[in-house]
Amino acid sequence: MSAPRLTTIGFDADDTLWQNEQFFRMTxxxxxxxxxxxxxxxxxxxxxxxxxxxxxxxxxxxxxxxTLSMIETAIAVTNGDVPGSVIGEILxxxxxxxxxxxxxxxxxRETVEKLAGSYHLVLxxxxxxxxQERKLAQSGMGDLFDAVEIVSDKTxxxxxxxxxxxxxxxxxxxxxxxxxxxxVIPVIEAGGxxxxxxxxxxxxxxxxxxxxxxSRFRQVADLGELPALVETIARAG
Amino acid sequence: MSAPRLTTIGFDADDTLWQNEQFFRMTxxxxxxxxxxxxxxxxxxxxxxxxxxxxxxxxxxxxxxxTLSMIETAIAVTNGDVPGSVIGEILxxxxxxxxxxxxxxxxxRETVEKLAGSYHLVLxxxxxxxxQERKLAQSGMGDLFDAVEIVSDKTxxxxxxxxxxxxxxxxxxxxxxxxxxxxVIPVIEAGGxxxxxxxxxxxxxxxxxxxxxxSRFRQVADLGELPALVETIARAG
Numbered sequence: 001m002s003a004p005r006l007t008t009i010g011f012d013a014d015d016t017l018w019q020n021e022q023f024f025r026m027t028x029x030x031x032x033x034x035x036x037x038x039x040x041x042x043x044x045x046x047x048x049x050x051x052x053x054x055x056x057x058x059x060x061x062x063x064x065x066x067t068l069s070m071i072e073t074a075i076a077v078t079n080g081d082v083p084g085s086v087i088g089e090i091l092x093x094x095x096x097x098x099x100x101x102x103x104x105x106x107x108x109r110e111t112v113e114k115l116a117g118s119y120h121l122v123l124x125x126x127x128x129x130x131x132q133e134r135k136l137a138q139s140g141m142g143d144l145f146d147a148v149e150i151v152s153d154k155t156x157x158x159x160x161x162x163x164x165x166x167x168x169x170x171x172x173x174x175x176x177x178x179x180x181x182x183x184v185i186p187v188i189e190a191g192g193x194x195x196x197x198x199x200x201x202x203x204x205x206x207x208x209x210x211x212x213x214x215s216r217f218r219q220v221a222d223l224g225e226l227p228a229l230v231e232t233i234a235r236a237g
Numbered sequence: 238m239s240a241p242r243l244t245t246i247g248f249d250a251d252d253t254l255w256q257n258e259q260f261f262r263m264t265x266x267x268x269x270x271x272x273x274x275x276x277x278x279x280x281x282x283x284x285x286x287x288x289x290x291x292x293x294x295x296x297x298x299x300x301x302x303x304t305l306s307m308i309e310t311a312i313a314v315t316n317g318d319v320p321g322s323v324i325g326e327i328l329x330x331x332x333x334x335x336x337x338x339x340x341x342x343x344x345x346r347e348t349v350e351k352l353a354g355s356y357h358l359v360l361x362x363x364x365x366x367x368x369q370e371r372k373l374a375q376s377g378m379g380d381l382f383d384a385v386e387i388v389s390d391k392t393x394x395x396x397x398x399x400x401x402x403x404x405x406x407x408x409x410x411x412x413x414x415x416x417x418x419x420x421v422i423p424v425i426e427a428g429g430x431x432x433x434x435x436x437x438x439x440x441x442x443x444x445x446x447x448x449x450x451x452s453r454f455r456q457v458a459d460l461g462e463l464p465a466l467v468e469t470i471a472r473a474g
Contacts, residue, residue: 058335060367064301071308072328080321084312087324091309098295129366130297130389150387152367 006193006234008167009115010159011145012177013125013132016223017112018139019103021201024066027093031070034086038077048073049204056205060152062128067094102135105199107224109141114227116144122166123148124159124175126182154182156189163192174233176226181208188214193233197223243430243471245404246352247396248382249414250362250369253460254349255376256340258438261303264330268307271323275314285310286441293442297389299365304331339372342436344461346378351464353381359403360385361396361412363419391419393426400429411470413463418445425451430470434460 014020032044039047051069059065070090074082115121123145125132132150136142147166151158163173174193177183184194185208196210196219211217218233220226251257269281276284288306296302307327311319352358360382362369369387373379384403388395400410411430414420416439421431425448433447433456448454455470457463 055332058332059301060365062301064296064299064305067305068301068328068331071324075321075325075328078321080325082321082324084315084317084319087308087319088312088317091305091312094305095295128297129387133389150366152370 004168004171006119006172006174006230008120008122008163008173009230010122010124010162010173010175010187011112012175012179012183013123013135014127015178015199015201016105016176016183016197017108017123017141018105018135021199021203023097023100024203025201027066027070027097030093031074031090034089035074035077044073044077047077051076053205061126063094063097063131064128066097067091070094098131098134102138104139106222107226109139111223111226112141112144115230119230120147120167121145122162124154124162125150126152126154154186156186159187159190159192163190174230176223178202179206179208180210181206184217185211188216192216193218195220195226195229197221197226241405241408243356243409243411243467245357245359245400245410246467247359247361247399247410247412247424248349249412249416249420250360250372251364252415252436252438253342253413253420253434254345254360254378255342255372258436258440260334260337261440262438264303264307264334267330268311268327271326272311272314281310281314284314288313290442298363300331300334300368301365303334304328307331335368335371339375341376343459344463346376348460348463349378349381352467356467357404358382359399361391361399362387363389363391391423393423396424396427396429400427411467413460415439416443416445417447418443421454422448425453429453430455432457432463432466434458434463 011017028045032041035044048069051073055065055069059068071087074086074090121144129150149162160170163170167173170190170192174195175183175187176195176197178197178199180196184196188194188211193216218229220229248254265282269278272281285307288310292302292306296305308324311323311327366387386399397407400407404410407427407429411432412420412424413432413434415434415436417433421433422445425431430453455466457466
């Protein structure tokens, strides 16, 4: 029996199609500088990460929740003595992130264009609905995707549902992304192909070990290598 | 030629199926009290509304954006002299809104249950993805809907797209909600039925005049009246 034919390819957005984490790191640096008299960068960043983890179940992923966690951390590390001007700077930093022009990653556009003719393409991303829609519109890649799914979390069940709705189920589908934890491991659990495109920056909360033993796990150095890999997999199927 | 058969009913969530605006008003009252020495309730509320309008294009709808706008307003009305403890109270108020149990509106559950057997039901709501998913899960009504669409804005194009994806187009569809501006007028523009269920509280940004001249506009006093109205429309079609 041959494997089901590959028909559908899911793409993560942040740090797969365009830069994201680097803007969080830049803002974190700016945040730590504002609070420099209350601790070094490492200490402030660790307190911020604690707040982000604590708030994840309430705020979900995205810049607005990150901004609220920065404000909470500023109050905590100053024992409530934070000046209004510092809070104002944090709000401004958050707004700047929300209006920052997107920076496409190498080969993103050409690869998506190349695959759009032969496969059903779905953008599958977490984060603020509003912000993700803005970035997709700005990327100019919106029309290349057959569907866009902005989800609150990425589990095996999420991929099973999305690839059944927009394709022939996870067995006929592939997910491409930079996060092993969110983009690769759960789609393999659901029965699909998980393709890892490493990004030099990955948020601590997204850390996971590579599923090297899984038969449907692959890794490419960048998106430029993806079309050839897709062709190999499609031919073997 | 008879009109297309009614097959699909869209429901708004906030202030249609469950209370929402009253939690914003309660929080606004608490917020104004925190800043009482800088102005009366009316003044503080007006400044907050200005900030919300200014930020709408960046934050979208939802509690996280509202919390950020409260913090911005607190800095503005105090000329930057807001104590950290007040900012802490605002953060706590936002977190409380995000974890508040939902309060279903009268007849919401029984009406959705009654219609679920005969029509394709779609929940169509704005706001924070994460928060709306929590409320739907908590309402226990999630399984009664055939689809859930959480959108960044509700325009005629939004309804045309959703009712084509989950039904036979807007001509065969009805949208039920408390906001004339978001739930009723745009769906009528798209060619569908717009049913207004007034709520005593409506956010200033959502204000619009009733489209009394439109042939597909109806109003019911509460959701308990909806099944009979649906039957009348279905029979006439």
